[in-house]
Amino acid sequence: MSYVRGLKCRECGQAYPEKGVHVCETCFGPLEVQYDYAAMRGKVTRESISAGPRNLWRYRDLLPINGTPRSGLHSGMTPLKRARNLEKVLGVRELYIKDDSANYPTWSYKERVVSVAITKAIELGYDTVGCASTGNLANSVAAHAAEAGLRAFVMIPHDLEQGKVLGSLIFNPTMVRIEGNYDDVNRLCSEIADKYRWAIVNVNLRPFYTEGAKTFGFEIAEQMGWKLPKHTVCPTAGGTILPKIYKGYREFIHLGLVEDNQPRIYSAQAAGCNPVVEAIQAGRDLIKPQKPKTIAKSIAIGNPADGFYVVQAVKESGGWGADATDAEIVDAIKLLARTEGTWTEPAGGTTLAATIKLIESGRIPRDESICVCITGNGLKTVEVVVDQLEPPASIPPSLDAFDRLMSGRATTETLPVAV
Amino acid sequence: MAKVNKRVWLTFGSRSLVEKPILWQMARQYPDVSFDIRQASVTAEIGIMAVLFEGEPDEVAGALDYLKSRGLTVEPIEKNMIES
Numbered sequence: 001m002s003y004v005r006g007l008k009c010r011e012c013g014q015a016y017p018e019k020g021v022h023v024c025e026t027c028f029g030p031l032e033v034q035y036d037y038a039a040m041r042g043k044v045t046r047e048s049i050s051a052g053p054r055n056l057w058r059y060r061d062l063l064p065i066n067g068t069p070r071s072g073l074h075s076g077m078t079p080l081k082r083a084r085n086l087e088k089v090l091g092v093r094e095l096y097i098k099d100d101s102a103n104y105p106t107w108s109y110k111e112r113v114v115s116v117a118i119t120k121a122i123e124l125g126y127d128t129v130g131c132a133s134t135g136n137l138a139n140s141v142a143a144h145a146a147e148a149g150l151r152a153f154v155m156i157p158h159d160l161e162q163g164k165v166l167g168s169l170i171f172n173p174t175m176v177r178i179e180g181n182y183d184d185v186n187r188l189c190s191e192i193a194d195k196y197r198w199a200i201v202n203v204n205l206r207p208f209y210t211e212g213a214k215t216f217g218f219e220i221a222e223q224m225g226w227k228l229p230k231h232t233v234c235p236t237a238g239g240t241i242l243p244k245i246y247k248g249y250r251e252f253i254h255l256g257l258v259e260d261n262q263p264r265i266y267s268a269q270a271a272g273c274n275p276v277v278e279a280i281q282a283g284r285d286l287i288k289p290q291k292p293k294t295i296a297k298s299i300a301i302g303n304p305a306d307g308f309y310v311v312q313a314v315k316e317s318g319g320w321g322a323d324a325t326d327a328e329i330v331d332a333i334k335l336l337a338r339t340e341g342t343w344t345e346p347a348g349g350t351t352l353a354a355t356i357k358l359i360e361s362g363r364i365p366r367d368e369s370i371c372v373c374i375t376g377n378g379l380k381t382v383e384v385v386v387d388q389l390e391p392p393a394s395i396p397p398s399l400d401a402f403d404r405l406m407s408g409r410a411t412t413e414t415l416p417v418a419v
Numbered sequence: 420m421a422k423v424n425k426r427v428w429l430t431f432g433s434r435s436l437v438e439k440p441i442l443w444q445m446a447r448q449y450p451d452v453s454f455d456i457r458q459a460s461v462t463a464e465i466g467i468m469a470v471l472f473e474g475e476p477d478e479v480a481g482a483l484d485y486l487k488s489r490g491l492t493v494e495p496i497e498k499n500m501i502e503s
C-alpha cells in the first residue's frame with residue numbers, strides 16, 4: 001500500500017506522474033512527492049511504525065516507494081545519544097547527538113537518500129544508477145548499487161584525494177575521472193543525465209532521493225520518545241537534508257504522532273562557504289553564489305540547488321544560521337570526540353561549532369532541548385586532524401621507562417611517532 | 420545545423436549587475452538566439468532567473484559565454500550535479 005499521489009511542482013503547482021523527472025517543464029521549478037495524508041490517519045501510527053524493521057524502512061509509509069524496499073535494509077536507525085558530558089561543557093540542560101557517523105554501510109547520512117533512490121530506480125525499471133560526487137554520495141551509491149546488483153556509474157573531478165576515490169572503487173563501480181573544473185564537471189554530467197537512460201540519483205531521481213532525508217528527522221522524534229527537540233542544528237551543503245528534517249517533523253505533527261512544540265531548525269555552514277547562512281543573516285531569500293574555501297569539503301557548495309528552501313524552512317520555524325571557521329571546525333571535532341566518543345568529519349564539526357555560537361549568542365536558550373545533527377564520519381577525513389593531535393610518547397619496553405614517563409621526567413626524551 | 424534548447428539558471432549576484440540591461444545587450448549581439456524567462460525573482464541586490472535559450476548550438480554557446488563574461492552565474496537547471 002502506497003500513499004504517494006504523484007509529483008507536483010513546488011513553484012507553480014503543476015502535477016506530474018511518478019517517474020524519473022525532477023524539474024517542471026513549464027517553470028523549471030523542482031518537483032516534490034505528494035502524499036495522501038488523510039488516508040494515513042489512523043493507519044500510520046506510533047504502533048505501526050514501532051512494529052516495523054529496525055532500519056529506515058520502518059517509515060516506508062512516508063517514503064515514495066510502491067513495492068518492497070530493495071536497498072538500505074541495514075541503513076538508518078543510527079544512535080541518538082544524550083550528550084551529558086557536552087551538556088556540562090556547554091552549560092546547557094538537554095543536548096542530543098543524532099549520530100549518522102554510524103550509518104551503515106558507508107558512514108554518512110547519504111545512506112538515507114541513496115536507499116530510497118536505489119529502490120525507486122529498480123521500481124522504475126532502471127538497471128544503471130549514477131552520480132557525480134567528491135565523496136560521501138559516491139561511496140554510498142557504489143555500495144548500495146553493488147548490493148542491489150545494479151550497474152553503477154560514478155563520476156568524479158580528476159583531482160580528488162585517494163581516500164575518497166578508494167572509498168567508492170572498492171565496491172567496483174565504473175568510475176570516470178573528469179578533467180576539468182567544478183563547472184565543467186557539472187555541465188558534462190547534466191548532459192550525460194539528459195542523454196543516457198540512467199538513474200542519476202541526485203538529478204532525475206531527486207524528488208524521491210531527497211525524501212529519504214526525512215528519516216533523519218523521523219528517527220530523532222521516535223528515539224526521543226515521540227517528542228521533538230525544540231532546537232535542531234543541521235549542516236547545509238546543497239540544501240537537501242535541512243528542509244527534509246523539518247518536513248519530517250511537520251509530517252509527524254500533522255499525523256498526530258508528536259506534539260507540536262514549534263520546533264526550530266538552524267543551518268550550519270563553514271565560514272569559507274556560507275551562502276545560505278549569509279542570506280539568513282542578511283534577511284534575504286535568494287542566495288548569492290560563492291567560491292568555496294574551507295576544509296569542510298563535504299559541505300562546500302557555493303551555489304546550492306535547494307538553498308532557497310533551506311532559508312524558507314529556517315525562517316518558517318523561527319530558527320537562524322551560524323558559520324564556523326576552519327579552526328573552530330577542528331576544535332569542535334576534537335571536542336565531540338573527547339566528550340562523547342564520536343569522531344565526525346568536518347561537516348559534523350561545523351554543526352557543533354555553529355551550535356556553540358548559537359548558544360553563546362543567545363539564539364538557542366540554554367534550558368531548552370537541542371539536537372545536533374552529525375552527518376558524517378571522521379575516519380574519512382583524517383587529513384584535517386593529523387597535524388592537530390599530540391603524537392604518542394615512545395618508550396623502551398621496560399617498567400622503569402614507563403614509570404619515568406608517568407612521573408613526567410621522560411616527556412622531553414620521547415620521540416614522536418609517525419601517525 | 421539543428422537548433423538546440425538550453426535551460427539555465429542565471430544569477431545576477433550584485434546590485435550593479437541587477438541594474439544593467441544585460442539580457443537586452445546579449446540579444447543585440449545574438450539576435451538569432453531566443454530567450455524565454457520561465458521564472459524570476461529579482462530584488463535590488465540579487466536576481467535569479469530560469470531561462471530557456473534556443474538557437475544554433477554555436478550561437479547559444481556564444482550567448483551564454485557573453486552572459487558569463489558580463490559577470491552573471493550561468494548554470495544548468497540541473498545544478499550541483501556533483502555532490503559531496
Ligand SMILES: Cc1ncc(COP(=O)(O)O)c(C=O)c1O
Nearest residue numbers: 237238239240241298347375376
Ligand atoms: C557529511 C555530510 N553532511 C552534510 C551534507 C549536507 O547535505 P545537503 O546537501 O543535504 O545540504 C553532506 C552532503 O553533501 C555531507 O556529505
Ligand SMILES: [Zn+2]
Nearest residue numbers: 009012024027
Ligand atoms: Zn512549475
